[in-house]
Amino acid sequence: MKRFLNAFIPTVLISEIAAVTFMTATWAILSELHAGLNVIIGGEVVTGVGIAAIAVAVFRRAMRSEAQSVTVDADE
Numbered sequence: 001m002k003r004f005l006n007a008f009i010p011t012v013l014i015s016e017i018a019a020v021t022f023m024t025a026t027w028a029i030l031s032e033l034h035a036g037l038n039v040i041i042g043g044e045v046v047t048g049v050g051i052a053a054i055a056v057a058v059f060r061r062a063m064r065s066e067a068q069s070v071t072v073d074a075d076e
Contacts, residue, residue, distance in 0.1 A: 003070065007062035015055040022047050 026047045030040045 003063070003066045007059055007066050011055055011059040011062055014058055015051060018054060019048070019051045022051060 023044055026043045027040060030043050035043070
């Protein structure tokens with residue numbers, strides 16, 4: 001459980017920061033282009049899917065790192 005939490009908490013924090021940044025940028029760019037509401041919402045959905053993919057990749061990498069640190073600690 002500790003390994004999961006050590007990987008999950010940083011992943012959530014990184015994903016939140018990325019979500020706020022990317023979603024704000026998406027909204028700002030599409031608003032400046034005078035896009036319709038449906039286009040803006042569609043852009044936000046696409047951005048959300050991208051952020052979810054990034055979160056999965058970060059979590060997998062963090063879990064792999066935690067697993068390696070556990071084996072290194074066991075070897076010492």
